[in-house]
Amino acid sequence: MEFRNLIGGEWTMGDDTRPNVNPSDVSDIVGQAAQAGLTDLDQAIAAASGAAPAWSASTPQQRFDVLDFIGTEILARKDELGRLLSREEGKTLPEGIGEAARAGQIFKFFAGEALRISGDVLASVRPGVGIDVTRSPVGVVGLITPWNFPIAIPAWKIAPALAFGNAVVLKPAELVPGCAHALAEIIARSGLPAGVFNLVLGPGSILGPGLVADDRVKAISFTGSVPTGRGIAADCGRHLKKLQLEMGGKNPMVVLDDADLDLAVEASLNGAFFSTGQRCTASSRLIVTEGIHDRFVAALSDRMAALNVGHALETGVQMGPVVDERQLAQNLEYIDIARKEGGMVTGGARLERKTQGFFMAPALVTETTADMRINREEVFGPVANVMRVKTYEDALAAANDTAFGLSSGICTTSLKHATHFKAHAEAGMVMVNLPTAGVDYHVPFGGTKGSSFGAREQGRYAAEFYTTVKTGYTLA
C-alpha cells in the first residue's frame, strides 16, 4: 500500500519513502509513505492559496454537502478505518473503531456549523449608524497533528477549517500516514474543489518550519508536544501568524475518602491506561486522601495487573502496544527514574508476545511526592503515579501544582467538594466522577497554562480560530 501526498488534486509519491510499521508486529509493514520535501510543500501551499478565494466564497450548502459526504463515508467505513488505525498506531480495535466513528461525527457536526455561521447586528453610539459584525475565513491554514489520535485530531482541525471557508495544508505525524491518507482519499471524492485540501507526508522538522515560515499560510493549528509547540510559537510570533496550540498534560485525578471506590478505580484505570496511556488527557497523577488510599491502591493494582496487554487487533486485548521503540524506551526510563527517586513500582516491565512489538505492562508508582520528575514531566505512556494527601485542600493544591492544565478530575460524593473543585481546578476541562480522558465533540476542548495556547478547538468555539471578525459600519 502506498500513502501519497495530495497536492492540488494530484496524488504524488516522490522518490523518498518511509515504511509504516505496525507497533504490534514489526514484521507487518502497513505501507510505504511518501516523504515530501520543501518543493512539495511549496506546491501544496500554492495550490491552497490558489483555491482559497473560490472556497471562501462557497455557499453554506456547498460546504454542508462536502462535510456531510465525508462524515457519512467515514461512519459507513468505521470498522475498516478503525482497523487501519489500530494497525498503524496500536490502540485496540474497539478504540480504533471508536476513534474513526468520532471523526465521522465531527465532520457531521461541522457540516451543520457551516449552515449556522452567524454574526451580530448592533446599534451604533452614533445616530443613524448601524453596525454588523461578521466572520470571514482566515485563508490558508496549516494543520500539524500528532500520532496518538491519527484520524480524530486531523478531523477536528480539517472539518472546522473547511466549514468556515478556509483552504488547508495538513502535515500529520510521521508514524501515522495511513489514516491521513485514507481521510484525504475520502475528502478528494467529496466534491471539494481540487487544492482546497492538501496533504503532505514527511518529516516535521523540515515541513513544520516550512509551513510556519510561509507568508501565504495565515494560521497554524498544532497539536503535539510542548517543545515542538514552543518552537512553533516563537516562529509564528516572528511572522505575526495566528496560532492555536494543544500540547501535553500531567492530568490529576483526585480521589477523596468519600468517593465510590469502584467508580474511582474504574475512572482511574480508564484514564491512566486505556489507549496505552497515550492520551494528552490521561490521568497520570492519582492524588488520594489517606482514608481511602490503601484500599484504592490495592483495588487499582489488581485491576491493572489483570489488563490483557497484546496485539491491538486481537480479540479481548485491553491495552495495545506503545507506539514505537523510542516511546517505549522513554516510558521505561521514567519508571527507572521514579524508582531511583523513591517511588514503589508495580508492573512496568517490557513484555514478550507472540509477535515482536512494543509491549509493556502498565505501571503504578506509589509513595510519590510532588517534586519527583514522574509527577512533573509528561511520560505519555501507561504509567500512573499515586500521591497520598491528608485533606481535600491538600489534594486541590497538589492537583494544581503543575506546569500543565489540560484536564483535571475528582472522584467524590460530596457536592461541596465537587463544586469547589470545578471552580478552582486550574485546567481547561474538569471531570467529576469521570476519567480525565474522554470528551464530547460538540463542546470546547483545550487547556490552560502550558497545555494550550490560543482559541479553543471543537464545538461552536472553533469559529474563533478559523474565522476573522470584521466590523462593518453603515450610515443609512
Ligand code: NAD
Ligand atoms: P510532536 O511534537 O513530536 O509532533 C507533533 C507534530 O509536529 C508531528 O506532525 C510532527 O511531525 C510535527 N513536528 C515535529 N517537529 C516540528 C517542528 N520543528 N515544527 C513544526 N512541526 C513539527 O508530538 P507527538 O509525539 O506526535 O505527539 C505526542 C504529544 O502530543 C504529547 O505531548 C501529547 O500530550 C500531545 N497531544 C496533545 C493533545 C492536546 O489536544 N492537548 C492531543 C494529543 C496529543
